[in-house]
Amino acid sequence: MALINPHINFNGNAEEAFNFYKSVFGGEFANITRFKDLSIPENPIAEHEANKIMHIALPIGKNVLMGNDVPERMGRVNENENRSKIAVSAESKEEADRIFTGLTDGGSIEVPMNESPWGSFFGMFRDKYGIEWMVDFDPKHKGTV
CATH class of the missing domain: 3.10.180.10 (2,3-Dihydroxybiphenyl 1,2-Dioxygenase, domain 1)
Incomplete structure (x- = not known):
């Protein structure tokens, strides 16, 4: 049976949110990749976004909760919208x-x-x-x- 693994976008506080989720669900992060880890001359990362989360994954049972910070150049996430639950x-x-x-x-x-x-x-x-x-x-x- 296929698993559904939700992915959430954040405006710069993904790490804080995922540490909170980890405190509730337990476990360890399977992956934390920061934007600076992927910076290349052809695609430079703004210094103030270098430590932001490009990808984070928290296994919960057989599923994985994933997320990232949205770089400013891609716009902002509307945190008050009625997102899927x-x-x-x-x-x-x-x-x-x-x-x-x-x-x-x-x-x-x-x-x-x-x-x-x-x-x-x-x-x-x-x-x-x-x-x-x-x-x-x-x-x-x-x-x-």
Whole structure:
């Protein structure tokens, strides 16, 4: 079965956001590449963007959460837009609560964690970086969407 691995664009705070995500999900980064690592004379990187993230990857279970900073020359990411949400399927109610509580720190809750009308334990929010998440535990489908 194919895996879906979300990729998020940031306006210069990808590293901060991914350290936050790592503090909630645990694990280690599989990759961190900075723009300076790819600088060549034909494509120089602005000095103030040299340490920004070109690619970062955090394995979460069998999936990978990826992201990058968008270079200024490519425009800005609208952090208030209604982006697609990242859906997390927890393996237990306790795990769902822990992830929801961790990721909502500094964010805004749209739907508090609670029993849903469709029989799962569900919550929805925007984290402090503007990324929208849904956390779900469905006892009928442990760990699957």
